[in-house]
Amino acid sequence: MKLLHLVLVLQTVPIWFFRSCTVVVHAIQEDPPVSSPSPSPSPISLISTSMAAFSPGVESEMGIKDHYQHGDLHRKKILLLIVTCCILAGISLLSLFLCFIYYKKSSQKKKDTRSSDVEKGLSLASFLGKFSALKMVSNRGSVSLIEYKILEKGTNNFGDDRLLGKGGFGRVYKAVMEDDSSVAVKKLDCTTDDAQREFENEVDLLSKFHHPNIISIVGFSVHEETGFIIYELMPNGCLEDLLHGPSRGSSLNWHLRLKIALDTARGLEYLHEFCKPVVIHRDLKSSNILLDANFNAKLSDFGLAVADSSYNKNKLKLSGTVGYVAPEYMLDGELTDKSDVYAFGVVLLELLLGRRPVEKLTPVHCQSLVTWAMPQLTNRAVLPTIVDPVIRDSVDEKYLFQVAAVAVLCIQPEPSYRPLITDVVHSLIPLVPLELGGTLRVPQPTTPGGHRQAEKLFLDGAASA
Template identity: 85%
Template sequence: MKLLHLVLALQTVPIWFFHLCLVAVHAIQEDPLVSSPPPSPISTSMAAFSPGVELEMGIKDQQKHEELHKKIILLLIVSCSILVVIVFLSLFSCFIYYRKSCQKKKASQCSDVEKGLSLAPFFGKFSSLRMASNKGSVSLIDYKILEKGTNNFEDDKLLGKGGFGLVYKAVLEDESSIAVKKLDCATDDAQKEFENEVGLLSKFQHPNIISIVGYSVHEEMGFIIYELMSNGSLEDLLHGTSRGSSLNWHLRLKIALDTARGLEYLHEFCKPAVIHRDLKSSNILLDANFNAKLSDFGLAVADSSHNKNKLKLSGTVGYVAPEYLLDGELTDKSDVYAFGVVLLELLLGRRPVEKLTPAHCQSIVTWAMPQLTNRAVLPTIVDPVIRGSVDEKYLFQVAAVAILCIQPEPSYRPLITDVVHSLVPLVPLELGGTLRVAQPTTPRGH
């Protein structure tokens, strides 16, 4: 390759350079010091009769020869310098050409991955939303498909309302159902949260993390399309009209274990680690088999993000860890605290913050902490829906996990991996744990 570049460079040397070199060579050949003819008999005889003249002529000839030598050397130096510059420029041109060729080749290789992700139709508003997914590529879905599938986002298609938008059910032409979150992205913060969630979900692949189907943008509205979770959110099941009646003790522990596994994936297996930053019961969704999946990653951050300390305080009252609320200290232990609050909701059936009077509210942590360690009182504060079906041995173990997670000092809280290991033995084998539940025996004679 270097030889080829040199040949290309020499081809670019102008013809006048070679003429210049020939002139220098011709001058050297005519130099008497280099190639002097034999002395003639006349000059020899004159030298014999006029020795002074000979000496004077010799000095003048020597001076002329030295001047000629200087000119030739100067000419050669200038010529070589010009040659070096020409070769350097030629090689530099070859390098630029080679580099551009490599860039074009690389771009062509990436074009298939990024196919369909160009945001030209969005007038550049979401210019940073360009990504490739671990699962292939994130589909850019035509807004008209969403509009038709939701009957122009009619109220009867509304599944729920959140702090960041409305969620609708959409039925596609192939009769499949999806969930569509509609976000107003008029502000910079809302736009960043939209892009952040799409970007993160496109990289996640875990059974306890919600799956993204695609995204869309129409005017100043952003749409994120997910798999449909037919049993809605944990908040609706626990605190809605059913008041948790569909969730028995074992299902509640399964939901807790699924949630912990989802967090473990974010904290331990994502590189860099991801902090959810807004874990709560409304962001834990349940499918038809009550498999729990984490959702709503608009506020999530990478643990090694250079601007993590510059994030403004965000989260939901009742779930925010005290060190983050007071000092802005955000770590994976902040998610562990929020998980502890969710575990208390599952255990006690109470909201994270309850209003006692119009001017006074009480958090579930403040209310429960003194009673969780009292083995005589604990069975009496369990959610009435499951109170009579809970084995007290397992109840105390779950309460101990919750107490550790909601410790005020983050260093006292366990890693989410330790929480997973603590819950696995408490969940029945058929629900994803290792507990073997004894089947009730039928009395004889029946």
């Protein structure tokens, strides 16, 4: 529309200018020169002629005087018309110049707005002063920007009495909001570029996720060089603390552990199968699996997660936690959804065996859980003896080897041998009681021979892999 308006102005201004010039020309033509003969003598000229007969010198003197007077008047008219034309031309040029300036400014403003919108749509690319993208997410209604003073008051000035946990990512505090609801607040030091990117990445991704097995984001905040992410509160904390903390997994029986494994697999299935593009968590581990009051498991900490379409092997920094990182990613930088499947297999071993993914045997020697457990998982005589002592007596041995076989397939060194996470979900659903989200009815009516045959099929599959 701006360009069309400029064209119309350019078309109309010259017409107006030339019309004015035409009027000027006509005005000049309507004032004939003094020497032009008159077609018919007027009464005044007749009188002048008759008077000339009595005064011979008068005619010559008056003719010369009239000639100069008419010449001066003619020159003044021409000069006036030239000045008028110049003024009209100046006005026309000034109008064109102003229209050009207006068009350029309008175009630049529109271009800047369009560029800003593109940048906001692509990613959360800025922090603090460059905060427009995060505000854009808030404006969509997906996540709220919460004032820092509210968090400061809700956490008792981030006092130790409100501390829920801490790690390399930062500290997590319990906060009571103004509506008396309780939330968890993760406090992140964002002084480095990597920390800023992780903070923005997690806020961006969590604002888009909607799944019962992925943590829900309540809001975010920024104060100076610190970022805050506010989540729903998970009363039972993280899986790592329950398994390896003071209770040593005593609150988790066999069926609850299978439920947690199934919930975790369902969360990964959402990322791998239902998100477009595919999202790879890249840091799945027991400390990033949180449990609500009913022991429903939810994935958290998406700072290192990547969308498959934006993954660039040459630019992506190797990240993860020792013991959970897939060998192909650690050695070659090859990252796929099967990397998450490997990490899930390690978590499944933790649930089954009650051991950490890496254990320190001596100050200079560590042992990998995968390396230690792999040769024993398919040994029917040995497997029951290495199960976590807390659940050893309550394990339903009819399904023990099935769970072990799933774990073996997930931690295969070759990625192509690992199952899709959807296949893992389908394998675990029949092992989880109906009231815990599976399809298992306790007791399940089946023959002992059927159990043994199912166990043999899983073991044969693991051995062939």
